[in-house]
Amino acid sequence: MAIALTLSELAQWVDGDIVRGGLDLSLTGMASLDAAGPHDVSFLGNEKYHPQFLETKAAAVIVPRGVSDGPQGAALIAVDNPTLAFSVVVRHFAEATRKFSPGIHPKASVDPAAKLDPEKVRVCAGAVVMAGAVVGDGSDIGPNSVVGEDVIIGRDCHLMANVSIRERCVLGDRVHLQPGCVIGSDGYGYEFSGGRHVKIDQVGIVEIGDDVEIGANTTIDRARFGKTVVGEGTKIDNLVQIGHNVVIGKHCLIVALTGISGSTRIGNYVTIAGQVGIAGHITIGDKATLTGRAAVTTHLPGGIVYSGRPAIPFREDMKLRAHHRRLPKLIERVKKLEEELKVSKGGE
Structure with missing residues (x-):
């Protein structure tokens, strides 16, 4: 059985600031934004998931510093790196469920x-x-x-x-x-x-x-x-x-x-x-x-x-690839110039 974690404990572990939510909020699991339930912690690690963030049913969400809006009722903890902070949560619940019997x-x-x-x-x-x-x-x-x-x-x-x-x-x-x-x-x-x-x-x-x-x-x-x-x-x-x-x-x-x-x-x-x-x-x-x-x-x-x-080096490789993509057009131009040259010589 997972060991419950309070919001205040979580904020201490991830070196975060509680933006919203009660200190004694009990958290018993973790999940992605779209799968989280009313007792889960989730995180916003990438801006492309912001729509899911606004719709999440998570009890608490770890967010980048500066984020203050969010789904109604969800507690927010602001950190420097939400992805890294969430790994602390994952480790906590994984270790709580690991059965090590010597x-x-x-x-x-x-x-x-x-x-x-x-x-x-x-x-x-x-x-x-x-x-x-x-x-x-x-x-x-x-x-x-x-x-x-x-x-x-x-x-x-x-x-x-x-x-x-x-x-x-x-x-x-x-x-x-x-x-x-x-x-x-x-x-x-x-x-x-x-x-x-x-x-x-x-x-x-x-x-x-x-x-x-x-x-x-x-x-x-x-x-x-x-x-x-x-x-x-x-x-x-x-x-x-x-x-x-x-x-x-x-x-x-x-x-x-x-x-x-x-x-x-x-x-x-x-x-x-x-x-x-x-x-x-x-x-x-x-x-x-x-x-x-x-x-x-x-x-x-x-x-x-x-x-x-x-x-x-990457930039050099990108230049070579760009030149390579131009080759078909360059070949067509050369062929056209060759044909024009033949016509020009034939008319002399």
């Missing part, structure tokens, strides 16, 4: 040589924790997940169903892995010899920093030797492939269907949009942004927005 399920398999405290860790049905693994307090190993030999998992981590972490990989604290995530699979390494592709042994590990979140069915390859690294606070979407020996900096955002080839280095605070392809052995500087479907084939300095195939 213990090892009878159908789980935990090797006696693994190190964990059954009174502070949960291992769900079908999960396997192998010899030498270390699981920090507060961590939750989901159904059918596999924690390999000598893996280290920090505190308060959450592995959802069917996650695989192969031998010797390291997770920091508060790492969240969505279902089907694979950490430490072999890197894609082969040499052509004697008419066949010969596998190159992959003996390194993957090291993941604190507060990293990794989406469903994303795969991160172990290093050929040394480490594949994902830095603190980085958030990775579903269906992302990260190759061996890649180093990703802190607080990056990597969106679905991106592929990063081996030994590439990505700086801090880099944003990589959906379906981006990044070649191997290159460097992308801090705070670079790659727009959707960009193809990166060479080193890119930081602090710049890139797009296109191959990726170049």
Whole structure:
């Protein structure tokens, strides 16, 4: 059952100001503006939803500072960033409903040589924790997940169903892995010899920093030797492939269907949009942004927005695209000029 939240408590948590509404108003849920009911909190994060805001049945709405109008009867809390503030609400109600009951399920398999405290860790049905693994307090190993030999998992981590972490990989604290995530699979390494592709042994590990979140069915390859690294606070979407020996900096955002080839280095605070392809052995500087479907084939300095195939600075790419759109008309003009020239020469 959700834990009720008063309007005054919510205003404190989100560092907001109550524009309208009673301090003791009880809030027991959260929903979008069009779905919210008389006990729910909602938010106005984008001006295009203003018509829904005016019609909402929510008990309270988190709004940008400066907004004072609104649906009759709804309490209003003004903040600097309603979307970020609403995430505090979501976290409150999600944590209130999460059932974390420490213990090892009878159908789980935990090797006696693994190190964990059954009174502070949960291992769900079908999960396997192998010899030498270390699981920090507060961590939750989901159904059918596999924690390999000598893996280290920090505190308060959450592995959802069917996650695989192969031998010797390291997770920091508060790492969240969505279902089907694979950490430490072999890197894609082969040499052509004697008419066949010969596998190159992959003996390194993957090291993941604190507060990293990794989406469903994303795969991160172990290093050929040394480490594949994902830095603190980085958030990775579903269906992302990260190759061996890649180093990703802190607080990056990597969106679905991106592929990063081996030994590439990505700086801090880099944003990589959906379906981006990044070649191997290159460097992308801090705070670079790659727009959707960009193809990166060479080193890119930081602090710049890139797009296109191959990726170049965004403004340059937009100019090239504009020129490309003009090509049909230019071709027609050239043909017309050629015809006029032929007629002119024929008349001489």
